[in-house]
Amino acid sequence: MPTVSKDARPSVPEYIENLVPYPPGKPIEELERELGIKDSIKLASNENPLGPSRKAIKAIEGALRGLHRYPDGSCFYLRERLSSVLGVSPEMIILGNGSNEIIELLVRTFLTGGDEAVMADPSFAVYPLVVQACGGRAVRIPLDGDLRHDLKRMGEAITERTRIVFIANPNNPTGTIVREGELREFLNSIPDNIIVCIDEAYYEYVRSRDFPTTLEYIKEGRSVLLLRTFSKIYGLAGLRIGYGVARADIVEYMNRVRQPFNVNLLAQVAALSALDDRDHVERSRENNIQGLEYLFGEIQGLGYECVPTEANFFLIKVGDGEGVYRALLREGVIVRPMRSYGLGEYIRVTVGLPEENRRFVEAFSRVTARGKGR
Numbered sequence: 001m002p003t004v005s006k007d008a009r010p011s012v013p014e015y016i017e018n019l020v021p022y023p024p025g026k027p028i029e030e031l032e033r034e035l036g037i038k039d040s041i042k043l044a045s046n047e048n049p050l051g052p053s054r055k056a057i058k059a060i061e062g063a064l065r066g067l068h069r070y071p072d073g074s075c076f077y078l079r080e081r082l083s084s085v086l087g088v089s090p091e092m093i094i095l096g097n098g099s100n101e102i103i104e105l106l107v108r109t110f111l112t113g114g115d116e117a118v119m120a121d122p123s124f125a126v127y128p129l130v131v132q133a134c135g136g137r138a139v140r141i142p143l144d145g146d147l148r149h150d151l152k153r154m155g156e157a158i159t160e161r162t163r164i165v166f167i168a169n170p171n172n173p174t175g176t177i178v179r180e181g182e183l184r185e186f187l188n189s190i191p192d193n194i195i196v197c198i199d200e201a202y203y204e205y206v207r208s209r210d211f212p213t214t215l216e217y218i219k220e221g222r223s224v225l226l227l228r229t230f231s232k233i234y235g236l237a238g239l240r241i242g243y244g245v246a247r248a249d250i251v252e253y254m255n256r257v258r259q260p261f262n263v264n265l266l267a268q269v270a271a272l273s274a275l276d277d278r279d280h281v282e283r284s285r286e287n288n289i290q291g292l293e294y295l296f297g298e299i300q301g302l303g304y305e306c307v308p309t310e311a312n313f314f315l316i317k318v319g320d321g322e323g324v325y326r327a328l329l330r331e332g333v334i335v336r337p338m339r340s341y342g343l344g345e346y347i348r349v350t351v352g353l354p355e356e357n358r359r360f361v362e363a364f365s366r367v368t369a370r371g372k373g374r
Contacts, residue, residue, distance in 0.1 A: 018132075019133060020129075022125055022126065022129060038332070040334060041359060042350075043333065043335050044335050044348070045350065046202075046312055047235070048232060048312070049352045050235060050287060052236055053235065054277070055273040055274065055276065056234070056273045057270075060269060060270050062269070064266075066265060067265065071261050071263060072265075072268060075268055078272050079095065081276075086245060087215070091251060091252070092247065092248050093243055093244070093245055093251065094246075094251045095243050095262075097240045097263060097267075098229065098242045099227040099229040099243070099244070100126055101262060102254075105258055106197055106244075107134050109256070111131065111134055112134075113136070114161065115137070116139050116159060117138055117163060117165070118157050119165070119167075120141055120149045121142050122338075122341035122343060123172065125341075147171075147176050148174070148177070149167060163194065164194065165190070167197070168201070169183075169200055170202045170205075170309065170311040172202070173343070173348050174307055175307060175308070175310060176307070177211060179210045179212070180213065181210075183198075195224070196225070199227040200226060201229045201231070204232070204233040205233060205310065205311050205312050206310045218247065224246065225246040228245075230267075233281055233285070233312070236267065241267035288312045291351035292309065295351065296314070298361045299364065302364070302365060302368060304317060307346075313349060314348070315338065315343070315348055315349075316346060316347050316348075317345050318347055321339055321347050322344065324337075324364075324367055325337035325347055333363045333364075335360075336348040336350075
């Protein structure tokens with residue numbers, strides 16, 4: 001039997017060798033064990049603190065006896081229901097293992113080695129990861145002075161190699177939005193063959209009357225892919241299910257790449273029931289509105305700048321983001337430091353339940369009083 005060298009390594013493309021993976025957070029239980037704390041609260045991952053709809057939970061319980069069967073590979077009933085809600089044909093809808101998978105399907109379908117995708121920086125961390133993993137080039141355009149997409153510069157960055165433009169609206173991690181007029185002007189200014197992926201993961205939280213009606217662009221026949229998810233306001237992040245809407249021809253190509261049975265049975269039945277629980281959505285919206293009003297008032301009252309947001313999270317400019325993050329950890333409060341996004345002066349905070357928001361404010365006040373902020 002031949003001897004294998006200890007230094008033997010598989011051959012991988014350079015773009016994979018240089019890929020920096022998405023940094024996952026530690027489980028709460030592990031953080032508590034390491035820091036010797038108990039009853040910590042997590043305000044770091046933009047989850048719905050109210051949890052999932054009771055109707056969704058009941059639907060999951062009713063489906064448990066069918067786990068020995070493969071799920072519906074076409075998500076027939078969910079696509080039909082979404083078709084009715086959105087006013088588009090089922091052929092214009094694609095379901096995925098979270099909207100993350102649909103981002104990957106888009107890139108794998110329409111981008112080849114050496115092609116480019118234009119995106120804001122910072123924005124959702126998955127966009128450049130997927131583009132690089134497929135051998136493409138992520139063209140990152142810095143946000144403007146208000147931490148918003150600079151659509152003018154993004155348009156100027158488009159070349160003959162550009163295949164996709166990503167626009168997160170509201171943007172993660174900033175919570176800022178692209179408005180109706182400026183988005184339409186941008187779409188009118190770029191070649192028709194470039195697919196613009198408009199990621200509306202936080203759509204249901206938006207309050208601005210100037211938010212784009214993205215579905216109308218699709219109905220006009222534009223090369224737009226709209227992404228939405230059940231992970232945020234619907235509270236189904238643990239089941240991983242999201243959807244995309246685009247022209248039928250775009251969806252048909254993506255379905256050629258999509259793996260069979262990519263959306264599990266429990267995710268499908270839960271999403272179907274969650275769509276019909278409007279009371280849960282409204283309670284979640286109201287919790288977010290009241291939480292943001294309270295948090296902004298308290299944090300600004302302490303003399304800190306909060307970035308205006310249309311999502312269920314917001315940025316606080318604290319000076320030493322890593323220092324404040326670590327100090328809050330010792331208080332049993334988990335937030336997200338922003339250094340990996342190039343925003344080292346900030347922390348990102350997800351709106352929690354009222355008692356969690358109060359606990360965060362109390363901990364933040366103690367931490368900054370000890371000189372960790374600024």
